[in-house]
Each structure stands twice: as C-alpha cells, then as structure tokens.
Amino acid sequence: MEFLNYFDNVFTVYHIALLVGGTFAGIILGALPGLSPTMSVALLIPFTFHMKPESGLILLGAMYTATVAGGAISAILVNVPGAPANIATAMDGHKLAQSGKAKDALHYCFMSSFVGGIFGVFILIFFTPPLAALSLKFMSTELFWVAILGITIIATLDAKSVIKGLMSGLFGLMLATIGEHPTSAMERFVFTDHLEGGVHIVVGLIGLFAMPQVWNLLENFYGRKNEVFSATGDSTLTQSFRLVSGKIKALSIGSIIGSVIGIIPGAGGQIAGIVAYDQSKKVSSNRSNYGKGEPEAIIAAESANNSMVGPSLIPLLTLSIPGSPTAAVLLGGLLIHGIFPGHDIFTKNTEVVWTFIDSLIIAQILMLIIGLFLSRHSKWIMKVPDNYMAVGILLLAVFGTYSIQNDYSDVLIMFVLGTLMYFGSKAGFSPVPVVLGLILGTMTEEKFLLGNMIGNAKGSSFQHFTSGTINIVLITLCLVSIAYGIYSSRKSK
Amino acid sequence: MAFIRVENLNRIMNRPFKISTVLITLFSAFLVYASFVLGNNEDYLFPRLISGTIAVLSLMLWFEKGEADKSTNFKDLMPGIAIATAFILSLKILGFYLASMIVFFTLVMYYSKPTESKDFWRVLLIKLGVTIVFSLTLYALFTLLLKVRTPEGLF
Numbered sequence: 001m002e003f004l005n006y007f008d009n010v011f012t013v014y015h016i017a018l019l020v021g022g023t024f025a026g027i028i029l030g031a032l033p034g035l036s037p038t039m040s041v042a043l044l045i046p047f048t049f050h051m052k053p054e055s056g057l058i059l060l061g062a063m064y065t066a067t068v069a070g071g072a073i074s075a076i077l078v079n080v081p082g083a084p085a086n087i088a089t090a091m092d093g094h095k096l097a098q099s100g101k102a103k104d105a106l107h108y109c110f111m112s113s114f115v116g117g118i119f120g121v122f123i124l125i126f127f128t129p130p131l132a133a134l135s136l137k138f139m140s141t142e143l144f145w146v147a148i149l150g151i152t153i154i155a156t157l158d159a160k161s162v163i164k165g166l167m168s169g170l171f172g173l174m175l176a177t178i179g180e181h182p183t184s185a186m187e188r189f190v191f192t193d194h195l196e197g198g199v200h201i202v203v204g205l206i207g208l209f210a211m212p213q214v215w216n217l218l219e220n221f222y223g224r225k226n227e228v229f230s231a232t233g234d235s236t237l238t239q240s241f242r243l244v245s246g247k248i249k250a251l252s253i254g255s256i257i258g259s260v261i262g263i264i265p266g267a268g269g270q271i272a273g274i275v276a277y278d279q280s281k282k283v284s285s286n287r288s289n290y291g292k293g294e295p296e297a298i299i300a301a302e303s304a305n306n307s308m309v310g311p312s313l314i315p316l317l318t319l320s321i322p323g324s325p326t327a328a329v330l331l332g333g334l335l336i337h338g339i340f341p342g343h344d345i346f347t348k349n350t351e352v353v354w355t356f357i358d359s360l361i362i363a364q365i366l367m368l369i370i371g372l373f374l375s376r377h378s379k380w381i382m383k384v385p386d387n388y389m390a391v392g393i394l395l396l397a398v399f400g401t402y403s404i405q406n407d408y409s410d411v412l413i414m415f416v417l418g419t420l421m422y423f424g425s426k427a428g429f430s431p432v433p434v435v436l437g438l439i440l441g442t443m444t445e446e447k448f449l450l451g452n453m454i455g456n457a458k459g460s461s462f463q464h465f466t467s468g469t470i471n472i473v474l475i476t477l478c479l480v481s482i483a484y485g486i487y488s489s490r491k492s493k
Numbered sequence: 494m495a496f497i498r499v500e501n502l503n504r505i506m507n508r509p510f511k512i513s514t515v516l517i518t519l520f521s522a523f524l525v526y527a528s529f530v531l532g533n534n535e536d537y538l539f540p541r542l543i544s545g546t547i548a549v550l551s552l553m554l555w556f557e558k559g560e561a562d563k564s565t566n567f568k569d570l571m572p573g574i575a576i577a578t579a580f581i582l583s584l585k586i587l588g589f590y591l592a593s594m595i596v597f598f599t600l601v602m603y604y605s606k607p608t609e610s611k612d613f614w615r616v617l618l619i620k621l622g623v624t625i626v627f628s629l630t631l632y633a634l635f636t637l638l639l640k641v642r643t644p645e646g647l648f
Contacts, residue, residue, distance in 0.1 A: 167551065189540070221604045388623070403641045
C-alpha cells in the first residue's frame with residue numbers, strides 16, 4: 001500500500017490546479033473531432049519543460065485520462081469519434097442522440113469511464129512493482145530485443161500493411177541516428193547545419209502528430225459537414241447513476257477487457273472498446289438492441305477504453321514499451337524529465353512515480369465531475385471551426401517546438417517531418433511506429449553496440465544475441481507479432 | 494531477376510503505377526547509400542543494419558497486394574501549405590507574434606465557407622477581432638505568464 005503515502009504530494013494547490021486545468025482542457029480537446037489524444041499530449045509536453053518532473057507528469061497524465069473520455073462527446077453528438085478509442089461508443093451513443101437522449105448517453109459515458117478508469121489505475125498500482133522487479137533480468141541483448149519487440153508490435157497493430165508498419169518503425173530508428181553517435185560522439189547524417197543536433201524527441205512528436213492534423217483539417221475544410229445534436233435528455237444524474245450502477249455485467253466486462261488489452265503493448269483503446277462492446281453484446285439479454293442505442297453497449301465500450309489508460313503504463317514503466325499510442329508520447333515525456341523506465345524506476349524515482357500514479361486516481365474523479373458539467377455545454381465545443389483549429393494547432397506546434405531549445409532549426413525539422421508524414425500517411429504509413437522508433441532509437445543502438453561488443457569478445461555476436469531463454473522468447477514474440485499482423489491484414493482484405 | 498516468378502512479374506507489370514512505392518524505394522536506396530558509402534567506419538554499424546532492412550522491405554513492397562494510396566485534394570491543401578511555409582520562413586524576420594497574427598488572419602480568411610461571403614465585411618471584422626484576441630492571449634500566456642522565449646524579429 002505504498003501508493004497511499006504520496007497523496008499529500010498530489011493535494012497541493014498547484015497540483016490540483018494542474019489536474020483541473022489538464023482535465024478541463026483534455027475533455028475539450030478530446031471532444032473536438034480531428035484532434036487526437038496523442039496529438040494533445042504531444043503538444044502539451046513543451047509546456048511541462050519548466051515544471052518539476054512530478055508536476056509535468058501530473059499534467060500529462062490528466063490530459064491523457066481526459067482526452068480519451070472527452071472523445072465520447074463528439075462520438076455521441078456528431079457520430080465522429082474524438083479518438084479511435086471511442087469508435088464503439090459512437091455506434092450506440094449517436095443512436096441515443098438521434099432519439100433525443102444525448103445527455104443520457106453522455107452521463108453513461110462519463111460514469112462508466114470513471115469506473116473503468118479507477119479499476120485500471122488499481123491494476124497499474126498492483127501489477128507494476130512486481131513486473132519492474134522482473135525486468136531486472138534484462139541485460140543489453142534482452143533490452144535490445146525488448147525495443148525491437150515494442151516497435152514490431154506497434155508497427156504490426158497500427159498500420160494496415162505489415163511491411164509499411166515495420167518500415168515506419170525502422171525510419172524512426174534511422175531518425176534517431178541523425179546527429180552525434182551515442183558513444184563516440186561522431187556526427188552522422190548531418191547533411192545541413194539544421195541537423196547538427198539531431199532530431200529531438202519532442203520535435204519529432206509534435207511534427208509527426210500535430211502537422212498532419214493541420215493539413216488534414218485544411219484539406220477537408222470544404223467537404224466536412226457534421227450535424228451536431230444538442231445534449232438533451234430526460235434522465236437526471238441520479239437516474240443515470242442508478243442505471244449505470246445496475247449494469248454490473250457490462251461494467252465488469254469493459255473494465256477487465258480494457259485492463260487486459262491495456263497491458264498488451266501497442267494494443268490501445270480502440271481495440272479495448274471494440275472487444276468489450278462485442279463481448280458484452282454476446283452475454284447481454286438486450287443484445288438485439290445493440291447498434292440501436294443500447295446503454296449497456298456504451299457502458300461496456302467506455303469503461304473499457306478508460307480502464308486501458310492505467311494498464312497501458314505498466315509495460316511503459318517497466319520495459320519502455322508503451323501500451324497505447326498516447327502512452328508512446330508519454331514515454332517521451334518521462335525521458336524529457338529524466339525518468340528512465342526499468343527495474344529501478346520505483347527505487348530511483350519513488351516519489352515522482354507514485355505521485356504520478358496517485359494523481360491518475362484524482363484525474364479520474366475530476367474527469368467525472370468536469371465531464372458531467374461540460375456535457376451540458378458540449379454542443380458549443382463542437383462548433384469550433386476547422387480553420388481556427390488548424391491555425392491554432394500550427395501556432396502551438398511552432399511555439400512548442402521552438403521553446404524546447406530556442407532553436408529555429410527545430411521548427412524547420414518539425415515542419416518538414418510533419419508534412420512528409422502527412423503524405424506518408426496517404427500511402428499507408430503510420431506516425432506511431434515512427435515516433436516509437438525515434439524515442440527508443442538511442443537506447444536500442446546503445447544496447448546493440450554493447451551486446452555486439454560483449455558478443456565479439458565471447459566469439460560470436462550473433463550467438464550472443466540469439467541465445468538465452470529471454471532472448472529466444474522475445475525473438476519468438478517478434479515473429480509471432482509479425483505473423484499475426486500478416487494474418488489479420490489478409491483477413492481484413 | 495530470375496528468382497521472380499512469372500505470375501508475380503505479370504502482376505508487377507499490370508499493377509497501376511504507384512508513385513509512393515517508387516519514392517519509398519528511392520528513399521531506401523538513399524539511406525543505404527548514406528550509411529554504407531558516406532559512412533565508412535564502425536560508427537555506422539547500427540544505421541547499416543537498419544537501412545539494409547528498410548531496403549529489403551521496400552523491395553517486398555513491390556510484391557504486396559496493398560490498398561491504393563488515398564488521393565490528396567491539392568487544390569484545397571496547397572494554399573494552406575504555402576501560407577504556413579511563408580509563416581515558418583518569416584518567423585526570424587517578423588518575429589513570432591507578428592508572423593502569428595498574419596498567418597492566423599490569412600488562413601481563417603482564405604479558408605472561409607461560401608456562406609460567409611454574403612456578409613463579407615462583418616465576417617472580416619469578426620475574424621480580425623478573433624485574430625487580435627488570440628494573439629494577445631498567446632503573448633500573455635507565453636511571454637508574460639510562462640516567460641518562454643519565442644522566435645525574435647520585429648515583434
């Protein structure tokens with residue numbers, strides 16, 4: 001029960017203000033169609049630079065929690081999920097909005113998100129320390145394969161083509177090699193003065209996630225027509241609470257499935273929401289009403305996508321493998337604040353990590369309160385025009401990038417990288433594996449060089465990398481992940 | 494190329510020409526060139542491994558039965574890219590706040606719904622007002638509150 005000792009750090013005026021601000025902004029950003037939670041967290045990272053690590057992480061954690069829940073607002077009112085995690089919610093949530101019960105649907109969303117979210121944070125609290133201890137057995141070659149496994153899983157799950165997914169991850173690793181060599185400090189691939197410092201993680205994060213959103217909003221500006229429903233409905237908060245608390249089966253299915261999928265590296269809320277929706281439909285007595293505005297469907301999907309948030313940090317904190325795309329961005333945030341995931345994260349950064357985890361519980365409570373409050377005014381949030389959103393993101397992206405090192409070169413790199421990524425995404429490439437490759441690149445190269453040196457001293461580098469139980473298990477998992485990616489992409493065609 | 498089976502070759506020949514696949518292959522070839530030819534010492538060991546794998550994957554891409562690339566609406570996109578590029582390039586001359594005001598106003602004016610043209614002057618005044626309020630908010634937030642440096646120029 002060590003986590004109970006650090007609530008004092010969360011309950012300071014400054015941290016509560018950060019939590020309220022982060023949750024409020026997160027719900028609004030999550031609700032805006034076209035703004036993903038991943039991009040919101042990426043844009044926020046530069047604002048945390050001047051904060052203490054625990055303060056910065058509290059703000060990022062609150063934003064992560066709130067954007068996932070906020071995405072349900074646009075899923076219900078406009079039938080456009082604010083995030084991929086809310087796809088399942090849109091199926092029944094929007095039907096309720098069409099029948100004049102949008103307010104009821106929003107109540108169900110935030111209440112079930114709260115239950116799932118709290119469940120997920122407790123899974124994080126109880127499972128992370130033992131898994132962190134297990135990672136003690138990971139040496140240089142094992143850590144190299146862990147990084148490759150992380151990139152492989154994200155690459156095969158996030159992209160439509162396994163080949164393009166893997167290429168994206170490898171492009172990320174190549175980006176990380178620009179600049180100084182990690183051990184000899186020799187410059188590599190510095191074709192222009194602007195690349196002298198390499199590609200900073202946050203510059204990559206902002207460029208790869210924010211700029212494509214800007215171009216997407218502008219490209220589709222004249223074509224997008226969304227009918228926004230008002231948040232009307234008959235139910236009071238008490239009636240909604242009674243209904244949600246009576247749906248124990250849907251809440252349990254959503255929370256458990258979301259937590260399990262959250263722990264699986266790379267899977268994310270989209271899969272959690274859809275699997276929970278599907279499973280709850282199978283056991284529901286109202287299954288014929290699914291797809292027509294069934295509250296149980298919303299409860300299962302929303303409790304799942306929010307219960308995923310906490311467990312998605314378990315592989316992140318212990319092995320540097322994010323459980324979701326947004327967790328990949330959060331990994332960048334941890335590294336920026338000098339917190340390196342691994343077996344000693346709870347000994348070297350005890351106070352920071354437990355304060356961060358405790359703040360996630362408070363963020364869930366605030367998400368419920370602020371979410372229910374904002375539900376009433378959600379129609380106005382939806383009315384922000386796309387051109388204003390695009391230029392707002394552009395200015396924040398430029399400001400955020402420049403503020404990292406006060407370097408104009410970073411702005412140019414961000415702009416070029418983001419624009420290339422936009423056209424790359426048209427050809428089926430995904431930014432998530434690129435980002436993960438960029439984040440893990442330096443660590444992967446360091447472990448590779450160390451393992452190679454030890455292997456050469458032993459006689460065979462290849463044998464050193466491919467022997468030992470953990471290495472063999474990790475290599476097998478990489479191959480299984482690729483095979484599964486090929487199988488699922490063929491199945492979907 | 495004797496190892497390529499005839500049916501695969503036919504499929505390649507019949508396959509619609511995809512610019513992206515060609516560009517990706519060329520880019521992969523450049524990465525291989527940069528890590529094997531330009532970098533000729535031990536420091537390039539890791540990039541060589543990665544670029545080599547990328548090159549193999551880019552060749553495999555030619556045999557993949559992939560989805561067609563999504564089309565791009567260049568007509569609506571290119572003006573936005575041009576305005577944003579001018580903004581980025583003018584940052585060091587005009588400074589962040591002045592350049593921001595100009596790009597904000599230009600983008601929201603250029604990307605206007607057809608319905609807005611009926612009431613042009615009112616819309617123009619509203620957008621000008623929003624631009625000024627947004628820019629002042631940025632200044633108050635970034636410079637006065639957070640005390641963070643922004644690209645310097647005229648303002």
